[in-house]
Amino acid sequence: MKHPRIVDAILGTALATAFAWAQAGQAPGASATADIPISHRDRLYAAEQFSNTVSVTDPADNKLLGLIRLGDPSPGNFSPLYRGQVLVHGMGFSPDHRTLAVVSIGSNSVTFIDTATNAVKHTTYLGRSPHEAFYTPDGKEVWVTVRGENYIAVLDAATFLEKTRITTPSGPGMQIFSPDGQYGYICSSFNPETDVVSVATHQIVGRVRQDSPFCPNIAATPDGKQVWLTLKDIGRTMVFDARPPFSVIKSFDTGPITNHVNFANTKRGQFAYVSIGGLNQVKVFRTDDFSLVATIPVGKLPHGIWPSGDGTRMYVGLENADALAAIDTATNAVVGTVPVGQAPQAIAYVPNAVPEGDGMQGLQPLGVAGQLAQLFLVPLENGRGSSSDNPPTSVALFDQGLLQVVQASATGLAPKQAYVLALADKADGSGILQPLANFMTNPAGSAIVNAIGPIRQTVQGQAGAQRRYLVIAPHNGDTPGAPVQVQGM
Incomplete structure (x- = not known):
């Protein structure tokens, strides 16, 4: 029989380990944030640029629930009297998980959607060709990259109205924030420069030289130590220090049409998942030594990528297959696919998006989009x-x-x-x-x-x-x- 103190020590260690894992945290949150197990209250969203829809999936059973239709397909959207959205593309969500921000490149807009009811709250129109929209971690602002011009539009999250602009080199591609909310990281799609901006002052406080001009995607690790960005034109991925002086840590080839990157914290550590369109793969790298640990065939032209709230799944949009693929991060194998609208671009996994009710209001079937x-x-x-x-x-x-x-x-x-x-x-x-x-x-x-x-x-x-x-x-x-x-x- 084991001594009671030994049993207590063993139990204490087990509880501490379990608690540490329960506090792993997934992107875009901090690693100190509690994981949220997958449930029927969660929703997986995809922005689909040719059907001009947002698909809504229940990740608990990988079931498509329906589409939020923001616009019409071509040629209906060619009309001079057309009022819907065109080229639905970018996606972010509020820290309270109540609001989805959807960017439409062709109609220069951000549409704000209630996650519980699927209803449009507001549409904000901006400058030429906005690309991505993300909330600051405190939930007070929404930053939108206006890629066809040279600025970040900063919106008041309460009114959805533009309150100021942050000037950048032309073509800001995407922005993401440090988990503590101190910095915004803005990569460029037209210039070889990533800017680091103080969220408090809206001033540029650092610059990182990109290996090429075309960055479509950028993400910060939940531990707050690194920022990863993809370079679609040369098939590379760069990593730089998330803290001053924002030095480049690593730059390496990942494959043609390198699209998006995101992270999962698992029992085995923190991993970066990179979607490679030209190879139809997702590559998985450790974030400590950058070693390649898995290459996952997923389907045609993988694009947007996002983890579940507990890091057990990584979801990727398949742009040339009208589908989402679900990856088990324990085995790094595809364990499910979901049919969605046309050419899914950015995707977002929102834990507890529907705290009550069935969340089916206003959803439409796939129809011609399928x-x-x-x-x-x-x-x-x-x-x-x-x-x-x-x-x-x-x-x-x-x-x-x-x-x-x-x-x-x-x-x-x-x-x-x-x-x-x-x-x-x-x-x-x-x-x-x-x-x-x-x-x-x-x-x-x-x-x-x-x-x-x-x-x-x-x-x-x-x-x-x-x-x-x-x-x-x-x-x-x-x-x-x-x-x-x-x-x-």
């Missing part, structure tokens, strides 16, 4: 398309009625070169090419390419249409060159 066709392009070798288990270019056709928005996630091309996405007469790419969209690859040889038209009917030979084939060809003048990637069969 209609998607998928293709892929492969390298042209010896006059025919090569076979590939992981084709370099995925293509999604998002139904808009008679038309589709075409989005190609192109990789495996020469860096910084001009190309064209086109339709060819024959499967091998021969014949006259009909251009759909010209584009320039980034330094990683990648690009996201968009077009619109009745493409599905054409490439599938439906409704009596002549069968055509999607290809990518060099474009160094008025006439495209020979295709280098062709539609896979």
Whole structure:
């Protein structure tokens, strides 16, 4: 029989360990914040830019509950009298978990939604092409990056009205805050500079040199020690010290179309999860030694990423699959997928978003937003398309009625070169090419390419249409060159 003092010591150690784990805290909160176990009161939201919707999912059973429709698909939103939102894209939420802030790039707006009722509280219109909106940790302000201009719009969280601006280099991409609310970190999408701003004074107090101009996403670790940012144009991720002098700690290659980063605190430590669009993977890194611990196949063009309130799950939006993938952070394996609206961008997991009731008010079914066709392009070798288990270019056709928005996630091309996405007469790419969209690859040889038209009917030979084939060809003048990637069969 064990001595009572030994038993007490063992129990005390166990309780202390359990309490420490219960206080792990998940992004964007501090590590001292208590974890919130997954429940039917939680909600997982995704901003979907081609259906102009916000999907609402119950993460307890990975069930889509419905959509909040903020606007219409194309071409309805082309009307000069159109009043809905266009290109629903960015997402943040209030510290009390009662309000969702949704940014629509095309209509220059932030829509504030009640998480319990799904009702729109207010819409604030800003400057050209806002990108992301996040609440300060004290819940008093909402900072919005106005990426098409050169400032952060600071909104009063009570009135939703703009009260001041923070001037930055042109193209601020996203901002996030230190868990203690002292600093705001603002990366740029047009300039190789991240600015650190005092939340109290709205003054720039530090600058970090980015390895490239295009940062789409930035996140602070819950322990308050590091800030991670992604560089989509060169396929890298940077880490810098969250405290003065804000020195760069690490910069490393992560893969083409490196999209978003977020963190999970688990029993094994604190880990960074990075979505890599060109590889259709999420990579997992330790935050202490930056070692790669897992590479997770998740689906086509992973984009936004966010942890559950207890860090047991990491959710990622699949932009070219109209779905969310749920990753078990204990095994780093996908354990569920959820169908959502078209081209999910930013996502947000809000614990206890619906404290009472079923939270189903105002939600609509997927409808046309759930209609998607998928293709892929492969390298042209010896006059025919090569076979590939992981084709370099995925293509999604998002139904808009008679038309589709075409989005190609192109990789495996020469860096910084001009190309064209086109339709060819024959499967091998021969014949006259009909251009759909010209584009320039980034330094990683990648690009996201968009077009619109009745493409599905054409490439599938439906409704009596002549069968055509999607290809990518060099474009160094008025006439495209020979295709280098062709539609896979």
